[in-house]
Amino acid sequence: MSESLIQLIDVKRKYGTGASELMALNGINLSIMPGEFVAIMGPSGSGKSTAMNILGCLDTPSSGQYLFKGAHVEALSRDQRARLRRRYLGFVFQGFNLLARTSAQENVELPLLYRGDNAVKRREAATKALASVGLSGWEHHTPTELSGGQQQRVAIARAIVTEPAVLLADEPTGNLDTQRSHEIMGLLVALNRDHGITVLMVTHEADMAAYAHRMVHFTDGKIAKDVANPHPTMVASVDVGQIVST
């Protein structure tokens, strides 16, 4: 019987007060085990982004409890949550959010700088992370010199360079064409399967969600449906380093 990695208990999040009060999350209960690949789906305004922010420890619930590895996140200070993020969480965004005029290598090293690793350790880890997303040889290219798919790979390398327990991906394929989207999904699946990283992904595209083992549907701040996906889209067991860099 394994412990939940993440547990939300009756989580509510409201914005504004009085007449303009908006209940973005209205009593969410969710439990995620280590190693799961969960797709969070729902129309815009359904609360999935708010849920993602709370799961990513960027935001705190207005009421309810959020247990991460048994710790009460809702009681942590801003800096304590920052330390939790840098230790256990990796983020991938729709807009990549790479530092401009900065090499892929330096972008990937960034989280390690905040962790205080020395230069040698940083370089080794960043090289390894870039290799694991199939970008060996692209270390010194800046974001403008990379395609969208490559930029998202750099962002993924940055997210996993700290060897996080959870990878939070917010519409990771939203800015990419279909082929690149499937490549990125293949990468996430491989990271989940081969490295045991728990992946939480927000998406509104059904064929992207189809890679996940579990789909959680949000509607009006509530979980409408929480189903297992018995037949996730299979990804050939290739060495991701061999994926053609495009």
Added chain:
Amino acid sequence: MLYSVFILALRSIQRNLLRSFLTILGIVIGVAAVITMVTLGNGATQAIKTQISSLGTNLLMVNPGQRQPGGGSGSGGVPQFTEADAEAIQSQIGGVAAVAPQGRSSVTVVANGRNWASTVYGSTNEWFSTGNWKLASGRIFDLDEQRAGAAVCVIGETVRRELYSGTVGKTGLGNQLRIKQFSCNVIGILAAKGQSGMGDQDDTVIVPLHTLQRRVTGSRKVSTLLVSMQDGRDSAPLKASLRQLMRERRKLAEGDDDNFNIFDTQQLAETLSSTTKVLTTLLGAVAAVSLLVGGIGIMNIMLVSVTERTREIGLRLAIGALESEVLLQFLIEAVVLSALGGLIGIVIATAASYVLAGVMRVPFLFDITINLLSFVFSAGIGVLFGYFPARRAAQMDPIEALRHE
């Protein structure tokens, strides 16, 4: 943590080289202006001090007449001085180091078949100490020569060069020099003092007072009394008692105007150098305002930069940067920028004041204090004006910041 934040700050400066340069331009100009002004001001003060002290340190020059001339002789009808006046001053006034009675005459000196228009002074050996003169070679007068009015002379470097040429301070010693109708033997050569505000001081011939009186002017009068004070003496009280003594000796009644004047180099030096100091301070203060403006420039650019980099800040916060780390990063960026501006300013100021000092003919004095002070001040400006933008960055909400377009 400090080290990695420092690296981050340096990288972001390096990524925006042009903007970083424009940011620090204000500080560069401010620091350069302050240091150049103060350095040149100090040089000017020093130049004035040097010029005046080359006349003689702590020197009082007593001249007949009421005017305050720059060493001119008394006006007609006013009685001149005697040797006895010099002796009285030496014996009756405390704090006097030396008194030299001085007579002078403009003459043409001839030697080696060359003519040279110069000034001949007649005085005692005290003349050399009151005027801060050093000998380049030879000797000064002995007692017998002074008493008897012997035909000997000591010449200045300009006279030596014009009449004898050759090696500085050497040739000419032991030669004959004709002044008006008599020849004298050159027994000493003065070390050069160079040009000063008072003209070429090296263009002189010195003979014993009695020699001048008997063979050149034909009068026993003395036109000027040179009184040098002991070191560290304040000139005011000494000047007062000197004035009192001279009034008595010249039998001036109560209420009569002085028929002599006392020219005080110490007072002159103080007046002039305090004037230049005030000017230096004033110019430095004006320049310091530009330093302040430079600081505001830094704050301006840092604020723009924080807004522009909102998404970047959001990302940093999301991947686990602490509030204090973001604050420190932006603060260090500001401080590194302004300190860099200070350094560049110091380099420019050093070069500029070196060149300008040459043009203005004042000495170049590298003042370590003002350089250090400007540097520390410019770094301080970085802290002061960098804090507000840095705090703004650190307190951003990562979710909002990431959404920022």
